Amino acid sequence: MSLINNKIFYNKLVKEMQICEGDTVYLASDLIKIILYLKIKKKPFNPNDIINSILNAIGKDGTLVIPSFNWDFCQGKPYDIINSRAQTGSLANFVLKNRVEFSRTTHPIYSFLITGKYKETLISYNNICGFNFDSPFDFFFKNNVKLVSLGTPPSESFSILHYFEQKANVEYRFVKKFKSQYIDINGEKSLKTYSAFVRKLKYK
Numbered sequence: 202m203s204l205i206n207n208k209i210f211y212n213k214l215v216k217e218m219q220i221c222e223g224d225t226v227y228l229a230s231d232l233i234k235i236i237l238y239l240k241i242k243k244k245p246f247n248p249n250d251i252i253n254s255i256l257n258a259i260g261k262d263g264t265l266v267i268p269s270f271n272w273d274f275c276q277g278k279p280y281d282i283i284n285s286r287a288q289t290g291s292l293a294n295f296v297l298k299n300r301v302e303f304s305r306t307t308h309p310i311y312s313f314l315i316t317g318k319y320k321e322t323l324i325s326y327n328n329i330c331g332f333n334f335d336s337p338f339d340f341f342f343k344n345n346v347k348l349v350s351l352g353t354p355p356s357e358s359f360s361i362l363h364y365f366e367q368k369a370n371v372e373y374r375f376v377k378k379f380k381s382q383y384i385d386i387n388g389e390k391s392l393k394t395y396s397a398f399v400r401k402l403k404y405k
Contacts, residue, residue: 208250208254210244211250211251211253211254212254212257212258214251214254215254215255215257215258216258218255218349218351219347220255220258220259220347220349221258221259222258222259222260222262222263223259223260223262223263224258224259224263224264224347225259225263225264225266225317225318225319225341225344225345225346225347226255226259226263226264226265226266226346226347226349227266227268227341227346227347227348227349227359227361228255228265228266228267228292228349228351229268229289229290229348229349229350229351229353229358229359230251230267230290230292230350230351230352230353231290231351231352231353232246232248232290232291232292232352233291233352234352234353235251235351235352238352248291248292248295248296248299249299249300251292251351252265252292252296252300256316256317259317261317261318262318263317263318264315264316264317264318264319264320264323265315265316265317266313266314266315266323266337266341266346267292267293267296267303267313267314267315268287268289268293268311268312268313268314268360269287269289269293269296269297269305269312269313269314270287270288270289270310270311270312270360271285271286271287271288271309271310271312272288272310273285273288274309274310274379274381274383274395275310275379275397277379277380277381278381279381279382279383279384279390280309280381280382280383280384281384282305282307282309282312282383282384282385282386283305283384283386283388284384285309287312287314290353293314296314297314300314300316302316303315303316303320304316304320304324305324306323306324306326306337307324307326307327307328307385308326308328308331308336308337308395309381309383309393309395310331310379310395310397311331311332311336311337311338311360311397313337319340319344322340323337323340326340329394329395329396330367330376330395330396330397330398331363331395331396331397331398332360332363332364332366332367332397332398333367334368336364338360338361338363338364339364341361341364342361342364342365346361348361363398366398367398373400373401373404374398374399374400374401375398375399375401376396376397376398376399377396377397377398377399378394378395378396379394379395379396379397380392380393380394381393
């Protein structure tokens, strides 16, 4: 396939996502399903194609958000903001290794990779609770983030639901604290405590 045809394919994909100039896009994805789909269509796959097509669509006034969650901190394992792998799919890990224009937000459990207009705003957040009013989730809600689920069911993609659950103080979740070693962007180590709005075990 020629590069021109490949570009047309991804531009069409982004158009179908209804992504527009100036959007703040929260992209949840499962690349395995996408790779298999493209293989059937005999189209080449490169994660950069998806990323670049979205960035071209949102333009300089847009922002791209990719979840890079990691739950090891909840088990008392050290968290390294630079080197801890995302547990939310291969796209986030590709970005961590290959896309220098992205920066990671600070929460060791619910972090995001950000590039675009609101990058500096979002990486400045220093929220202790993952879903609190001072978290990126609050920013997403107040700034009409566009939720895009690519290759994965929305029900498994959008953790912002827990932000609304916390605002509503639902009975089946509670704020739980976790403490472990935290390695910041400068490589400095410290013992830190963060929290998340977790499900009570008696509720399925």
